[in-house]
Amino acid sequence: MKIKTKKAVAKRFKISKTGKIIARTTGQDHFNSTDTGNQTRAKRNDKEITSGIKKAIRRQLCK
Numbered sequence: 001m002k003i004k005t006k007k008a009v010a011k012r013f014k015i016s017k018t019g020k021i022i023a024r025t026t027g028q029d030h031f032n033s034t035d036t037g038n039q040t041r042a043k044r045n046d047k048e049i050t051s052g053i054k055k056a057i058r059r060q061l062c063k
Helices: 007-012 037-043 054-060
Strands: 013-015 021-023
Touching: 007 013, 021 054
Parallel strands: none
Antiparallel strands: 013 021
């Protein structure tokens, strides 16, 4: 039987063409008025996941 993709994980992460796991930058929803310009610009870009949860995310995405 095939393993189903965890939809909650699929909405938050994607795997790039080269195999990196990409996630949206955290802290973008509110309390942004105190951020500096550099912090605001840095939040616009997605980040690569480099921690130890890469294996678990990949398993839940069935890839």
